[in-house]
Amino acid sequence: MPLGEEKNGACDRSIYVNNPHLDSMTDDILYHFNLGTSTHDLPAMFGDVKFVCVGGSPWRMKSFIEYIAKELGLSEPNADYPNICAGTDRYAMYKVGPVLSVSHGMGIPSISIMLHELIKLLYHARCTDVTVVRIGTSGGIGLKPGTVVVTKQSVDSVFQPRLEQIILGKPVVRSTELDGELAEELLQCSKDLAEFETVIGNTMCTLDFYEGQARLDGAFCSYSEEDKQSYLAEAYAAGVRNIEMESSVFAAMCKLSNLRAAVVCVALLHRLKGDQLTSSHDVLNSYQQRPQVLVGHYIKKKLNASKKS
Amino acid sequence: MPLGEEKNGACDRSIYVNNPHLDSMTDDILYHFNLGTSTHDLPAMFGDVKFVCVGGSPWRMKSFIEYIAKELGLSEPNADYPNICAGTDRYAMYKVGPVLSVSHGMGIPSISIMLHELIKLLYHARCTDVTVVRIGTSGGIGLKPGTVVVTKQSVDSVFQPRLEQIILGKPVVRSTELDGELAEELLQCSKDLAEFETVIGNTMCTLDFYEGQARLDGAFCSYSEEDKQSYLAEAYAAGVRNIEMESSVFAAMCKLSNLRAAVVCVALLHRLKGDQLTSSHDVLNSYQQRPQVLVGHYIKKKLNASKKS
Numbered sequence: 001m002p003l004g005e006e007k008n009g010a011c012d013r014s015i016y017v018n019n020p021h022l023d024s025m026t027d028d029i030l031y032h033f034n035l036g037t038s039t040h041d042l043p044a045m046f047g048d049v050k051f052v053c054v055g056g057s058p059w060r061m062k063s064f065i066e067y068i069a070k071e072l073g074l075s076e077p078n079a080d081y082p083n084i085c086a087g088t089d090r091y092a093m094y095k096v097g098p099v100l101s102v103s104h105g106m107g108i109p110s111i112s113i114m115l116h117e118l119i120k121l122l123y124h125a126r127c128t129d130v131t132v133v134r135i136g137t138s139g140g141i142g143l144k145p146g147t148v149v150v151t152k153q154s155v156d157s158v159f160q161p162r163l164e165q166i167i168l169g170k171p172v173v174r175s176t177e178l179d180g181e182l183a184e185e186l187l188q189c190s191k192d193l194a195e196f197e198t199v200i201g202n203t204m205c206t207l208d209f210y211e212g213q214a215r216l217d218g219a220f221c222s223y224s225e226e227d228k229q230s231y232l233a234e235a236y237a238a239g240v241r242n243i244e245m246e247s248s249v250f251a252a253m254c255k256l257s258n259l260r261a262a263v264v265c266v267a268l269l270h271r272l273k274g275d276q277l278t279s280s281h282d283v284l285n286s287y288q289q290r291p292q293v294l295v296g297h298y299i300k301k302k303l304n305a306s307k308k309s
Numbered sequence: 310m311p312l313g314e315e316k317n318g319a320c321d322r323s324i325y326v327n328n329p330h331l332d333s334m335t336d337d338i339l340y341h342f343n344l345g346t347s348t349h350d351l352p353a354m355f356g357d358v359k360f361v362c363v364g365g366s367p368w369r370m371k372s373f374i375e376y377i378a379k380e381l382g383l384s385e386p387n388a389d390y391p392n393i394c395a396g397t398d399r400y401a402m403y404k405v406g407p408v409l410s411v412s413h414g415m416g417i418p419s420i421s422i423m424l425h426e427l428i429k430l431l432y433h434a435r436c437t438d439v440t441v442v443r444i445g446t447s448g449g450i451g452l453k454p455g456t457v458v459v460t461k462q463s464v465d466s467v468f469q470p471r472l473e474q475i476i477l478g479k480p481v482v483r484s485t486e487l488d489g490e491l492a493e494e495l496l497q498c499s500k501d502l503a504e505f506e507t508v509i510g511n512t513m514c515t516l517d518f519y520e521g522q523a524r525l526d527g528a529f530c531s532y533s534e535e536d537k538q539s540y541l542a543e544a545y546a547a548g549v550r551n552i553e554m555e556s557s558v559f560a561a562m563c564k565l566s567n568l569r570a571a572v573v574c575v576a577l578l579h580r581l582k583g584d585q586l587t588s589s590h591d592v593l594n595s596y597q598q599r600p601q602v603l604v605g606h607y608i609k610k611k612l613n614a615s616k617k618s
Contacts, residue, residue, distance in 0.1 A: 090415065105415055106399065109416025113518045116527045209421070217328075219326045
């Protein structure tokens with residue numbers, strides 16, 4: 001049920017929810033955000049949102065909102081950005097102007113709870129033309145540490161662009177296609193910036209960080225270094241350039257909701273050369289800022305273009 | 310490779326890691342805890358740990374350590390319990406005496422990263438005879454809200470006691486058996502306390518909170534109220550009394566590591582009657598304390614018994 005609105009004679013890109021039951025609910029509690037339709041004026045709080053950035057760590061999402069506020073000239077001296085979900089420790093949420101920044105924890109289940117509630121929030125707030133970008137960290141394959149990967153396709157452990165979800169005990173397969181045009185625009189932003197390397201590649205999404213990603217340093221490991229190398233080489237041959245744990249359900253849910261979506265992750269290490277994150281704290285920190293800088297540049301460019309038009 | 314030690318003539322129950330590669334590593338960085346074998350003296354910091362309580366929310370795990378410190382007479386006036394993982398926001402960890410309290414976020418992937426690093430931590434610290442309990446929240450089936458469920462078997466979406474993990478692209482099935490004796494001891498603790506109802510039952514573990522648990526209030530829903538009721542009735546008939554998102558991998562990994570393990574979750578609502586958490590904040594909060602109270606009583610009882618013997 002799209003909430004289509006006519007504005008300037010053109011139909012906006014609307015947020016879809018695909019749930020006929022929502023209409024019969026008198027109010028909707030977004031439990032893990034500690035927000036709700038009867039306790040909060042969601043259109044007033046969020047109606048102007050055009051960009052949503054999501055990432056695993058609450059600290060990183062707070063630092064992103066401070067960064068983007070400065071970039072957009074919306075920061076005030078000594079400004080503090082309160083956590084909109086302060087009543088819960090499940091997720092953290094920050095907003096400045098048209099940009100919302102939300103943490104999602106680690107793994108498919110954690111981001112999927114957040115996205116269900118985010119999509120309903122954007123729907124209740126009657127947002128239109130929203131772009132959502134996941135900014136995160138990942139392990140790279142065949143890339144110099146610090147390289148940023150914009151995801152072409154999110155693939156599963158056998159390198160297929162699909163997500164199998166279980167609904168009422170039965171498997172349902174969903175497409176993990178992302179917006180190709182948006183990925184190219186982000187790549188162009190990296191060229192504009194010329195600060196670090198960015199590539200477009202496939203991203204493998206796993207349910208586990210250790211055995212699921214062929215690491216040799218978990219509590220359990222039943223395979224050899226050779227098995228690991230050959231699995232990661234197969235992944236590389238299938239176009240996989242990095243591995244993380246949220247992109248598949250992010251892509252699938254954004255596609256179902258008509259949200260323009262991209263995944264931008266920095267590769268913290270080269271997995272063919274090792275499994276442990278041995279780089280210094282400062283180096284890892286500087287790598288983690290790259291997706292923020294890239295997406296910050298994109299948002300600024302888009303907002304400037306819309307001012308001019 | 311068990312680290313068996315002889316003490317008082319009896320062989321302790323040791324922590325297993327099942328990874329031959331660990332021995333050849335000069336140091337081991339527990340990245341998501343911000344701890345490591347070359348930067349921290351893990352035996353000195355954690356060698357005395359006998360009980361580990363894990364739960365989703367960092368706030369709850371901090372409140373648990375404050376509660377257990379009081380219960381065990383280990384709290385000092387104005388004592389603050391510093392977060393041992395203060396350098397990261399992925400997990401929070403607190404310790405008092407022989408009790409460790411660790412948060413794990415939401416979902417199987419999030420708790421599995423934590424458990425890989427926790428098991429390695431206990432192994433590096435040469436801990437023995439460790440009991441691990443997950444204290445959490447859940448949706449109940451056929452139970453009065455506030456009832457505590459001690460898990461008999463953690464089952465999947467078709468009610469089987471197994472976890473399928475993907476390793477090098479291939480499915481591996483692991484048992485989700487928990488310690489039956491420990492479950493009975495916990496049930497007895499609830500009888501000692503006589504403060505709230507506790508049952509032993511099966512726990513369904515899902516990868517999704519909305520569609521994966523047959524909720525009607527997610528952003529997407531392709532099934533009817535009748536479909537939902539009939540799926541949950543099937544679950545009830547298979548012995549399922551509550552639904553949560555971490556127990557299967559928790560059970561599987563503890564079993565592989567020789568850790569005595571239990572899952573103790575309070576049912577916040579009766580899922581046959583609704584999906585939204587409409588109870589007041591105070592009521593939900595008091596429900597969430599019940600697993601803490603139960604496990605606190607168990608730990609006290611065990612420590613008193615070992616003092617006497």
